[in-house]
Amino acid sequence: MKTFIFLLKKLFSFITLSLILISCGGVPEETSSTNSEKKSFSVADVLTMVAHENDITRTLYTKAIVGGGKKQGFKFDEDWQDEKVEAGPLPALFLRGIANDIRKGDVPLGLYLSSDFPINASNQLEGKQADLYKDIKENRKPKHFFDEDTKLYTAMFADVAGAPACVSCHNKHPKTTKTDWKLGDVMGTTTWQYPADSLSYTEAMSVLKAYRDGTTAVYNDYLEEIKNFKESEKPEVGKKWPSNGKYLPAPEVFIDSVRKLSAYITMSSLMK
Numbered sequence: 001m002k003t004f005i006f007l008l009k010k011l012f013s014f015i016t017l018s019l020i021l022i023s024c025g026g027v028p029e030e031t032s033s034t035n036s037e038k039k040s041f042s043v044a045d046v047l048t049m050v051a052h053e054n055d056i057t058r059t060l061y062t063k064a065i066v067g068g069g070k071k072q073g074f075k076f077d078e079d080w081q082d083e084k085v086e087a088g089p090l091p092a093l094f095l096r097g098i099a100n101d102i103r104k105g106d107v108p109l110g111l112y113l114s115s116d117f118p119i120n121a122s123n124q125l126e127g128k129q130a131d132l133y134k135d136i137k138e139n140r141k142p143k144h145f146f147d148e149d150t151k152l153y154t155a156m157f158a159d160v161a162g163a164p165a166c167v168s169c170h171n172k173h174p175k176t177t178k179t180d181w182k183l184g185d186v187m188g189t190t191t192w193q194y195p196a197d198s199l200s201y202t203e204a205m206s207v208l209k210a211y212r213d214g215t216t217a218v219y220n221d222y223l224e225e226i227k228n229f230k231e232s233e234k235p236e237v238g239k240k241w242p243s244n245g246k247y248l249p250a251p252e253v254f255i256d257s258v259r260k261l262s263a264y265i266t267m268s269s270l271m272k
């Protein structure tokens with residue numbers, strides 16, 4: 001019976017969170033009543049939800065924009081923000097851009113990618129996280145814990161080589177620390193941090209909104225970059241995607257797809 005009630009509670013918070021996720025686009029800004037609101041959501045549930053949204057965003061960006069764009073001759077580069085480089089951000093840097101944008105706002109949400117064999121030395125897993133990563137590599141299950149060093153609630157999720165491009169780019173990169181990555185390997189983790197163990201409805205909503213706003217910000221940076229292209233052809237920005245030709249979706253078209261995809265998958269996972 002106890003287990004049943006526990007499951008019901010879990011299901012309820014999951015459904016409520018899904019509704020937040022679906023409606024996130026059109027919600028009002030955070031109000032001052034936050035403090036008196038009931039803290040209905042565990043930090044683990046909220047970080048799992050935003051991690052799911054991140055998976056969808058990153059996959060959509062990697063496959064539809066980078067994968068589809070390359071076929072149209074669009075370029076993507078580590079130094080995409082360099083004035084002389086006419087290119088868009090690589091997926092890892094797209095994520096870094098989202099994380100930077102979140103950091104600039106007032107939602108205390110942390111996000112980063114790390115690995116035991118990173119390309120960028122500052123992404124090296126260390127201490128407790130390096131220890132926990134051994135289990136993640138083994139069973140691919142997320143880890144939720146309180147990080148004593150940073151005093152932050154932390155969630156780590158496996159980052160898997162889901163496309164041949166992950167493996168070939170990392171194996172061949174001049175700064176790589178490992179040259180035999182294989183498709184399906186756990187290549188690192190996506191780590192999320194938040195300073196409280198439970199969140200109110202408004203706070204949970206702000207976390208998802210901060211992530212979505214971050215996505216829009218980086219995507220807009222990419223479109224701004226394109227405006228300044230001098231030598232490369234400029235794709236037309238609007239309703240169409242690179243799979244249709246030399247096009248890029250407008251920011252609202254991109255975000256709308258993320259919203260639809262994440263809503264669908266969240267609902268499907270509820271019906272399992």
Ligand code: HEC
Pocket residue numbers: 062078090091092093096113114115117118119120121123159160161162163165166167169170173187188189
């Ligand atoms: C075209 C090259 C390229 C592709 C494709 C690529 N990456 Fe990376 N990845 C990089 C670079 C460069 C960095 C370092 C970025 C930075 O400075 O933080 C990086 C960073 C990472 C990190 C953080 C640890 C590290 O190595 O610094 C992980 C984990 C990671 N990528 C996983 C993936 C996965 C999984 C995929 C496929 C879904 C993928 N990457 C696709 C180039 C690539």
